[in-house]
Amino acid sequence: MNEPSNKRPGDIAEAELRDLYRELAVETTPPALDARILADARAALPARRVPSRNWMRPLAVAATLGLCVALVVEIGTGPGGSVPMVPEPLPDTREDVGNAARESRAQKMGETKAAKSLPAASSFSDAVAAPAERPARVDTNTADAPAYGARERDAADAPSAAIPRQADRSEAALLEEAVVPATASAPDATSAGARLSVDDDGRGCDEHATRDPARWLECIEALEAAGEPERAASERRHRRAAFPDAD
Amino acid sequence: MPNDTAMLARPASLPRLATVAYARPMNAAPDDSVLMRRYRDGDPAAFDALYHRHKDSLYRYLARMSYDRDAVDDVFQEVWGKIINARETYKPTAKFRTFLFRVARNCFIDHLRRNERHRQPSLDDVEPPASPVPEPDEQTERALLRRRLDAALADLPEAQRDAWLLHEEAGLNVDHIAQVTGVNRETAKSRLRYAIDKLRTALAENSGAGAAAPWRAGAGESA
Numbered sequence: 001m002n003e004p005s006n007k008r009p010g011d012i013a014e015a016e017l018r019d020l021y022r023e024l025a026v027e028t029t030p031p032a033l034d035a036r037i038l039a040d041a042r043a044a045l046p047a048r049r050v051p052s053r054n055w056m057r058p059l060a061v062a063a064t065l066g067l068c069v070a071l072v073v074e075i076g077t078g079p080g081g082s083v084p085m086v087p088e089p090l091p092d093t094r095e096d097v098g099n100a101a102r103e104s105r106a107q108k109m110g111e112t113k114a115a116k117s118l119p120a121a122s123s124f125s126d127a128v129a130a131p132a133e134r135p136a137r138v139d140t141n142t143a144d145a146p147a148y149g150a151r152e153r154d155a156a157d158a159p160s161a162a163i164p165r166q167a168d169r170s171e172a173a174l175l176e177e178a179v180v181p182a183t184a185s186a187p188d189a190t191s192a193g194a195r196l197s198v199d200d201d202g203r204g205c206d207e208h209a210t211r212d213p214a215r216w217l218e219c220i221e222a223l224e225a226a227g228e229p230e231r232a233a234s235e236r237r238h239r240r241a242a243f244p245d246a247d
Numbered sequence: 248m249p250n251d252t253a254m255l256a257r258p259a260s261l262p263r264l265a266t267v268a269y270a271r272p273m274n275a276a277p278d279d280s281v282l283m284r285r286y287r288d289g290d291p292a293a294f295d296a297l298y299h300r301h302k303d304s305l306y307r308y309l310a311r312m313s314y315d316r317d318a319v320d321d322v323f324q325e326v327w328g329k330i331i332n333a334r335e336t337y338k339p340t341a342k343f344r345t346f347l348f349r350v351a352r353n354c355f356i357d358h359l360r361r362n363e364r365h366r367q368p369s370l371d372d373v374e375p376p377a378s379p380v381p382e383p384d385e386q387t388e389r390a391l392l393r394r395r396l397d398a399a400l401a402d403l404p405e406a407q408r409d410a411w412l413l414h415e416e417a418g419l420n421v422d423h424i425a426q427v428t429g430v431n432r433e434t435a436k437s438r439l440r441y442a443i444d445k446l447r448t449a450l451a452e453n454s455g456a457g458a459a460a461p462w463r464a465g466a467g468e469s470a
Contacts, residue, residue, distance in 0.1 A: 041327070
């Protein structure tokens with residue numbers, strides 16, 4: 001501040017004038033006026049801030065729609081091309097399917113001539129859930145080959161024996177195998193005994209049966225009872241070679 | 248080497264707390280423009296600080312310009328309303344104080360145009376009693392001088408009073424006064440000089456040339 005100072009004799013100095021004015025000017029704003037203005041200032045804030053952020057809502061809607069579209073497109077063009085409509089069966093269900101598949105394999109070998117009395121299942125779910133299939137396995141315990149059936153039942157009920165065999169099979173194969181026993185007849189006791197011992201490659205008795213000479217012999221007897229003398233003789237030869245002292 | 252000795256001894260004479268000219272202290276109050284930006288961003292406390300920083304000087308400026316308390320309140324509220332509304336468009340190209348008092352001056356002029364209620368007090372209203380106090384003490388003399396200064400201020404031409412008040416209340420220099428009042432620098436400077444001269448003259452005349460004025464004792468002079 002470079003204002004000139006025209007000091008004359010008898011005049012007061014500018015600093016004195018300023019000091020005097022400071023003593024004079026002591027007015028302050030009324031508290032009511034302060035409160036009114038501050039309230040106006042606070043009230044103005046939300047009303048002005050909302051328009052400045054109006055772009056956020058359309059952006060959020062657009063982002064949501066974009067994500068939804070991307071998700072739908074990703075599902076539509078993913079591996080397989082469509083959402084699988086058949087739910088993945090539970091482990092328990094898989095076990096049942098495995099048992100049914102084994103039954104069907106035993107029936108294909110011609111070991112049973114049972115009457116076709118059970119109603120046919122029309123779908124995978126029917127095959128899985130149909131209670132009529134379960135007595136087929138239960139009957140093995142009460143039929144003509146009780147000892148063999150009981151052992152095989154215990155082996156079949158063990159999850160470690162059934163589940164790994166299903167692990168490497170495709171869903172379609174399981175579906176196909178599950179439908180077949182539902183449409184087939186219920187096996188009799190003899191076929192149930194053979195079912196548990198006949199090998200998958202058609203040799204006659206599986207590895208489970210050939211480990212124990214007694215079970216192997218039961219399997220051979222089951223083959224003979226089922227009208228498979230050649231296989232029974234073959235299995236007997238193999239048994240003698242494996243367990244020469246068993247008899 | 249006496250010079251070297253003097254140079255070595257110099258640091259001991261330096262003040263212990265040296266301040267750097269370009270560094271603001273950590274506890275410094277935020278600048279007005281910063282407060283205005285914070286208020287624009289939704290911080291009401293920033294406006295509170297800004298308001299309390301400037302409200303009294305602005306109120307006194309308007310009070311000396313109008314002398315009508317109702318008009319002062321109306322204009323004062325209008326000014327801050329404009330500040331509130333201008334927070335989105337405010338750009339700190341100039342000092343906030345300059346901006347504030349320019350808004351206040353424009354509001355006051357608009358108020359004068361809208362309403363002629365304001366009046367300037369006549370000298371009869373503020374003139375001290377004709378008969379001097381027989382034995383005035385210092386306080387009485389000081390109060391008398393304040394009343395005379397108030398009357399002299401009211402008697403100033405409006406442009407000169409405006410320049411004086413902008414200088415005293417707003418703390419503006421000549422350049423900023425010229426900026427606020429919309430005149431060139433020389434005009435603002437001459438208005439301020441005339442205002443100061445008239446006030447000093449008025450006080451000197453009323454105090455009987457002031458030769459024995461007690462309030463002068465020990466007072467210094469400034470340019």
